Amino acid sequence: MESHGSGKIMCITGATDGIGKVAASELAKQGYTLALVGRNSEKGQRVMSEIAQDSGNENIRFHTCDLSSMADVRKLAEEIKTEYDQLNVLLNNAGAYFSEFDKTDEGFERTFALNHLAYYLLTYLLMEMLERTKSSRIVNVASDAHRGSKMSFDDLQGFDGYKGWPAYCKSKLANIMFTYELDRRISGKNITVNCLHPGFVDTNFGNNNSGSARIGLNVAKKVGAISPAKGGLTSIYLASSEEVKGVSGKYFSKCKPKKSNAASYVEADQEKLWQITESFLA
Numbered sequence: 090m091e092s093h094g095s096g097k098i099m100c101i102t103g104a105t106d107g108i109g110k111v112a113a114s115e116l117a118k119q120g121y122t123l124a125l126v127g128r129n130s131e132k133g134q135r136v137m138s139e140i141a142q143d144s145g146n147e148n149i150r151f152h153t154c155d156l157s158s159m160a161d162v163r164k165l166a167e168e169i170k171t172e173y174d175q176l177n178v179l180l181n182n183a184g185a186y187f188s189e190f191d192k193t194d195e196g197f198e199r200t201f202a203l204n205h206l207a208y209y210l211l212t213y214l215l216m217e218m219l220e221r222t223k224s225s226r227i228v229n230v231a232s233d234a235h236r237g238s239k240m241s242f243d244d245l246q247g248f249d250g251y252k253g254w255p256a257y258c259k260s261k262l263a264n265i266m267f268t269y270e271l272d273r274r275i276s277g278k279n280i281t282v283n284c285l286h287p288g289f290v291d292t293n294f295g296n297n298n299s300g301s302a303r304i305g306l307n308v309a310k311k312v313g314a315i316s317p318a319k320g321g322l323t324s325i326y327l328a329s330s331e332e333v334k335g336v337s338g339k340y341f342s343k344c345k346p347k348k349s350n351a352a353s354y355v356e357a358d359q360e361k362l363w364q365i366t367e368s369f370l371a
């Protein structure tokens with residue numbers, strides 16, 4: 090077992106399946122103490138035991154949290170702050186595509202809540218912990234699906250005509266814009282933040298939907314998707330590799346920095362998104 094994660098603590102959201110689970114398994118082997126986050130406690134306990142057994146690493150805990158609930162995200166952050174004394178890596182990974190419009194109990198559109206607000210809020214609430222940890226990293230799982238998108242500030246949550254796939258793509262653009270804005274805001278601190286495209290990956294992604302949305306994605310996966318093991322590589326790289334120590338504010342794909350779309354680089358829009366997000370969560 091490689092042990093360069095030894096003594097380091099990492100929080101991984103969406104660690105019960107897909108890319109997050111692959112990353113958790115590998116990072117457990119590297120010796121990290123892991124705080125795994127998922128919404129299903131039974132599945133979480135099972136995955137945690139499986140990973141502990143495979144890796145021989147017993148320093149793994151599971152935290153139940155529905156990340157589309159900001160009240161739950163706040164509880165999770167309190168738990169993390171109480172149970173760990175430092176945080177070396179926060180891997181914001183949990184995300185989903187919702188083909189139909191749905192509002193959370195808190196009144197947010199569900200894609201926007203889970204894919205964007207949870208990344209922002211969890212990071213914000215754990216920032217003090219990340220700051221006091223010597224050299225910490227934030228990694229945000231985004232997607233190349235952002236490429237055709239731009240932020241529509243007049244209807245950020247799609248209340249005036251929701252379309253599932255465009256809403257997903259916009260949420261992934263938000264992950265990238267959040268990364269770039271955060272990078273400017275933490276400049277001079279001993280923290281890095283990067284985001285990534287994992288590839289088109291054969292995971293459980295999209296299976297929460299029914300009908301053509303679900304079928305279409307699964308057909309596409311059969312034809313062109315890479316394995317979860319491959320899909321986890323860039324997350325693992327950004328979370329743990331010495332090669333990216335000190336590298337910040339970049340979008341990665343296949344473990345290499347890559348340009349994201351033009352809209353993602355508009356600083357005024359990054360700041361506007363930040364301010365609106367902040368106002369939602371105040």
Ligand SMILES: NC(=O)c1ccc[n+]([C@@H]2O[C@H](COP(=O)([O-])OP(=O)(O)OC[C@H]3O[C@@H](n4cnc5c(N)ncnc54)[C@H](OP(=O)(O)O)[C@@H]3O)[C@@H](O)[C@H]2O)c1
Pocket residue numbers: 102103104105106107108109126127128129132154155156157182183184185203230231232233286287288289290291292293294295
């Ligand atoms: N798959 C792709 O081709 C692809 C491409 C680009 C980007 N991505 C991004 O990669 C990330 C991971 O996706 P994946 O492909 O690994 O999908 P996945 O197999 O569906 O895994 C998603 C993970 O997030 C968890 N999750 C979902 N909703 C949650 C909630 N409300 N609260 C807490 N946890 C929740 C899931 O929990 P359960 O185990 O309970 O379902 C699971 O652990 C996402 O951000 C996605 O946008 C995926």
